[in-house]
Structures are given as C-alpha cells and as structure tokens.
Amino acid sequence: MASDSTNDAFVVFDRVQKSYDGETLVVKDLNLSLPKGEFLTMLGPSGSGKTTCLMMLAGFETATHGEILLDGKPINNIPPHKRGIGMVFQNYALFPHMTVAENLAFPLEVRKMGKSEREAKVKRALDMVQMGEFGGRRPAQLSGGQQQRIALARALVFEPELVLMDEPLGALDKQLREHMQFEITSIAHNLGITTVYVTHDQTEALTMSDRVAVFEDGRIQQLAPPDELYEAPQNSFVAQFIGENNTLEGVVETISNGECTVRVADGSLIDAKPVNVTKPGEKTLISIRPERVEMGKSRLHPDAHTLKAEVLEFIYMGDIFRTRLRVAGRDDFVIKTRNAPDQKRLKPGEQIEIGWLAEDARALDA
Amino acid sequence: MSDATTADTAKNPSRPEAVLAADGTPLKKSLNRALRRQKIRALMLIAPLLLFVLISFVAPIGDMLFRSVENQIVSETLPRTVVALKEWDEASGEPPSEQVYQALYRDMFISVERKEHTRVGQRLNYETTGISSLFRKSGRKMDDIAEPYEDLILDVDKGWKTPERWATLYDSAGTSLPAFTSAYEAFVETMTEDGKDPATTKPWEMFYSELYDDIATGDAAGYNGPLSAELAAVTNAVQGFAAPSFADAFTEIEEDWADHEVWGTIKVYAPRFTPGYFLTSIDMQLGPDGIEAQPEEKQIYITLFKRTLIMSLVITGSCILLGYPVAWLLANLPMRVSNLLMILVLLPFWTSLLVRTSAWKVLLQQQGVINDLLVWIGLISDEGRLVMINNATGTIIAMTHILLPFMILPLYSVMQTIPPTYLRAAKSLGATNWTAFWRVYFPQSVPGIGAGSILVFILSIGYYITPEIVGGTKGVFISNRIAYHISSSLNWGLAAALGSILLAVVLLLYWAYDKIVGIDNVKLG
C-alpha cells in the first residue's frame, strides 16, 4: 500500500480521513510521511484540522478511514498509553496536585522504573530545560515560560522517539516565544527525536522546521522546507498564508518556455512564471513578494514589462521602508526596500514605474 | 548570634516613615476614610439578612444552649424546701427532718395557689418517675394540712375569716410575725398577678398555720398592734393544742413522701444550673454520690448517637459511590445530554420530600413492588420476603436517594473545572485508563467529594422526616428523639442538651475535617 518513499519513514499517514459528525470531513485524504529525526510543522489557520491529525497520531481520536503507521506498524488499534509518544499540550496540562518533580516522575513511575533511576532521569530532564532548581514547586508557582519548559521536559523524560506539540508557545509573549522556539529546536535536534509541531504562526513554522505542511480545510496544501514554501508557493492559499504577499488578478495572454504574460485589470501586461496555469485565456492570481519588486528598469531585462504606480503611503520601519502603492486599480500593493544610503525615500502622490523578474511573479490558481 | 542582631538593630534604628497622601494625612488613614463609605454601604446591603440570621438563627441557638443547663424552676418554686434540704444528708437513707416537711408545706401551698406545682413536678419527673403525680395529688391536699389550725383559730374567733383582719395584722406586724408575714407577702404577690385585691379576697388557709407557728415559736409575743387582744385570745387557745406533724401529714397523703429517693432528686436538682440534661443525653445521671450510669433499661442516647453517626457515614459513603459516576457523566457528556441528565438529578428537588419518602415505603415494604418483583423472578421465596423498611436499611436507602443531589452538584461543579486534557496528558505519558483516573483525575476531584460529603453528612446527621417515616425503631436518628422531647414529652431541656451535643459533634467533625483535608480544599462551585 505504502509507496516507495515511505519505506524508511517513521510516521506515515496513509489516506487518512476523519469526521466527527458523520456529515463533514475535518481531515480529507491526508497523506504524509516523515523520516526519523525530522522536525515537521503543521501550519494552518484555526479549524483546519491540525489538532485532529495530532490527536489521531496520539491515539485520542480514531481515523474514520485510512491508516497511520508508526515505525512501519499500523497503530490504529494501539491505545494511547502504549504508543510511547511524548506530547506537549497547548495549556501544558501539568498536573496541578503534583510538584514539578512528581510530574516528571509520573511517566517513569507508570513504567515501573526504580526510584534511583527515576530521580536521575528527572534531574537530567530538568537540567536539560534549565529548571533544575524548581523540582519542589507546584505548577501554579511557575511562570508561563517555566511551565512550558516543564511540559517539554515531561514529554521528553521517558525518552520517546516521537514528540507531538500542539501550539505549545501560544500562550507566551513574543520575546519568550522566540527564545523557546530556539530552545525547542535545539533540544529536538540534539536528542535526535522526531517532532510533529502544530502552530498557526507562520514565523514559528518557518524558523523551527525541517519541513512545513500547510493545512487548509482538512488538506495539506503544500509540504516543503521553509525556503521553498516561501519562495515557491504551489498555490495562492500558500502564497497568501506564508509571509507578506502582493496579488494581482489577471488573464493569461501568452505562455511559452516557462514564462508567460498576463493582462491585469487595467489592461497592462506583466511577466510571470506559470505555476498553476497551462494555456492562454485562463484566469490567474499573480503573487509577488514585496521585497522582489524593482523600482525602475535598471536591473530588469530590457524588454521586461513594467507597471505604472502611484505612491499612497510611505512607512519608515528602521531597517526597511514599506511603501504602499496603487497598482492596476488595487491600492494594497506593498513594496519593501532596504534602508541603504542611496535608497530613495518616496513621497505620497509620486508616480513611479515598477517591475520584476519573471520568475519572481508566480502565476497561481485564481 | 545575639550580637549580630543587636548590631543590626543598632545600624537600622529608624523605622520606615509612614507614607503620606497628597494632602499630608497618612496614606493609611485617607485610604480608610475612602473605604469607609464602601464598607457602610456593604453593611447596609447585608443588614436585612444579618438581622434575619441573628434573630432566627443565632438567638434560637443561644436559647437552646441556655435551656440545656437551665434549672431555675426548682429553686424558684420550692425556695424554702431547697434551703431546708441543705442540712439533710441523703446518704443516711432516712427521710429528712420535720423542718423540711414544713418548708415543703409552705412552698407547696403557695405554688398550688399559683398553679406552679405541676410544672415543677413534671420537671422532677424527668429524673425520677412518679414525682409528677406525687406533686399533683399532694397539691389538692394542702388545705387538709392547714385545716386543724384553721379550726383551732376560728373556734376562738370567727373574725379571722375576714380578709380585713389579716390585712390589719400584716400592716401592724412589724417583725414580730415572720412566718405569717412571708406567707402574706406571697399572697399579695399572687393576688396582684391575678389582678385581685388582697384586701377583699378570701384569705389563704395557710395563714392559720403560719400564725400558729409564730405563736408556737414565741415570736408573736413581740406584737403590740391594734389586734393584740384578738392575738392574745388565740395564744390562749393554742396552749393546749397538739400540732400534728407535717411529715406524718405528707406521708399520709402519699407514702412516697417518706421515700428518700424523691428527696434526693429534689436536692440534686435544686441548683439553678444543672448538668443533668447533658448527663441524661449521654446515659448518665446525677446521683447522691455524684455522676453515675443510668439504669440499663434507660440507656438509649449513646446508642442513638452512635447509630446516627454510623448511618450518616454509610449514607455519605453510598452517596459518593452513586454520585461520583453521575457527576462524571454530567461533566463529560455533550451539553444537550448532560442538561437532560441534570434535570433528572434535580427532579427530586421539585417533588415533596414527604411524597418521595412515602414512595420508598410503597417500593420497599414486604408486600411492596420490589419484594413482589423478586418473588416473581424467583430470587426469594414468598415466605422469605426481605425486610427493607422500618429498619436501618430503609432509612439508608431513602436518605441516600434524598441526599444524592447534594453530593452530585458540588462534585459536578468541581469536575467541570478539570480539563479533559489532564487525562489525555496522563495517557500520553503511559498511564492506563485506571492509573490516569486514579492518579490524575481523582485527586483533583477530591475537593468536590469533600464538599459533597460535608453537605450530605451534616444534613443527614440532623435529618428527621425520613427516619421518622421509614426508620421504624431500629432506623431512627437522634433527631427523632429530640423531636419527641420537644413535641411529646415536653422535656425541652433534654431536647436542647441533645441538640447542643449534636451541634458540638458537627463542629468537632468540621474541625477534624479541616485538620485532615483542609477546608480550603472544599469547592462548592
């Protein structure tokens, strides 16, 4: 059943479907495989089925259809406590009536581990998250970030090969979140564990993961490493969801040799790279990253197409300038320019000419 | 060590200065002023309830505590007897002296006139049965005791029949006629209370015996008022008169007046306050030699207290066992289903307690539904029908049913706050369903169990209606006995003592619970 590429895979979702109410599918035909040691992130808007996938993997929900394999073995009929999967919950789920050390010892105790070995492991896990001093405290006596570390330590203390994390940093403030992102990835890589991480924060997904699976409406829209996801989105949903993105609606005019021209709303032609279009006459959405837009023709091909634009707003952001333009009838077109000594600071009302390399403008599905 | 401390204090002699508000007053003071209005308003909001609680709850409890030791009635109704009895040694086994009987005669006569003798008889009857009828019967005969004296004096001069004569005598007596004066004062007081004029009301027969007494003791010789001549005539007549003995007169009326046990009871219960009710409540009594056990056949209260406590514990336990799963379902089922279930749980609250209890009677009796069913199935034979009502089993079944909501509701409200992720977390960490429940879920639901248990236990310890209806004799609680003493035997003092003990037991348990579990571990919502 499984294809060749999944032979050495550690976790495999094979045509998995899930419905809670028997009427709508929350997860639709999910195929996913990840090798040992990979850090995979499920990214998607709220309600897109990420948690459901995680719960099916952990054993708290059963797949309505399809199979989930762990290390080559189907796990549909293995109860959660026998799967040996570490898990970090969004609200941490630290047991409030136990101390931190008791929380950490819990998975070891239920595995009937001896006292001295248990204590050594708990200590090692606490040291790993730099919380060695806090073993005697109750979870309620810890800050959010500290609870987060304890939850992480508890999920790792029994040395699982697979760890699942469901929006573990959702409740932390920005600075702490960034710090913890770094810590989680470095621990995961040091221990060589396989991680499935769920988040709706795209920065988190991009900075932490080996690969990102973008979810929407119960389907994986694209599964790729972060750079590919950002630079080469496969469809307009991914392009919009990841990073900042300008879109222009249009109709394909010509298409040849991996390049195409598209006529946009105001009648002008632009160059683009056909991704989801195959023939002239098709409607398309062009996606261009704000930092790939050029002002003037100096760095473009001599017969590249350009568009007229009017500056609406200029925002000084320190390291970059963010300029909002009116282009082809839309006034939400944004460009970003580096704050270099020779960079021109535009004024509202100014008329300029913009263009781009054909491969930076991706003609996606409309 | 001490060096270091002195050095520290020497280094830091100045205390931190009080922080001042913008206008220069100390911050604490201006804060207090700002908060005072709020406090007064809050106080006014709770004032109606506070008053209500004070009047309808605290005051009755205070009254109950007072009643449980109060014993004024004996010393107020029989003041002379109580004083005279001090001399009497009950250990001698002999009836008391003639003086005591005379004092009893005076007290009895007055209390008969005031219609108080039956009440004191009833009070003493709680301690020694028979005293009530002794007092009632003797009361009617007090005039008989006075009769020889009346005849003696009236034979001398019929003028002594008029109220005016006695009034004049009293006014002119000074200190010369102490016995008569005391009797006349009681007469005046009684008449005034009854709204009659002592100067025109028929005189008490007792005056004759008291006047005789004053003459016999020689006190009357000191009289020199307007009635000296009349008094001299009586004194002459008295010379040859052989006064009958009061002791004989009383024993003639009732043999029991020679019984030293009756006198022992009067003496023991003479003080204004008595531990007697409390002692009775724990199957003890005050004897002549101090505290002793009640006779075997009268020992019921300790048994009742024990039964009440044990059965309340059993009821609380069965409420936990039955209520826990229901509360769990309530907290974990989807909203729509759990609402329906909640209505079922609350349904008993909407039906009369009496109806529910009577329904159990129908179900549980020997010719009842359950027995019929069991016989029909063949589990028991027709002769072997189970006795499930009018005994402890009936009380436990019916009360568990009635008190179940009080266990389920606090449990439910606590369980609702336990997120299901805890169980999932425990399972993901390798715990089986049972371990996850027992190590993670259950400890977090303990506050609910605590709250429910306190509620159910305290309610059941004082329950009355249900044990009364389905308890028979073997399934009644101490509260049923309290109710009996309040409404049937009218021994309110004993009822108050039993109630006070119950209150003390509850407080004690509450304290123990606080020590063991911690009262802040109790969550009602």
Ligand SMILES: Nc1ncnc2c1ncn2[C@@H]1O[C@H](COP(=O)(O)OP(=O)(O)O)[C@@H](O)[C@H]1O
């Ligand atoms: N236990 C459940 N019962 C019914 N519907 C559910 C349940 N859990 C999630 N859903 C539905 O499934 C969809 C996906 O939910 P979820 O997997 O939690 O999404 P995400 O984690 O991506 O936000 C949502 O529409 C949600 O309403």
Ligand SMILES: [Mg+2]
């Ligand atoms: Mg989710």
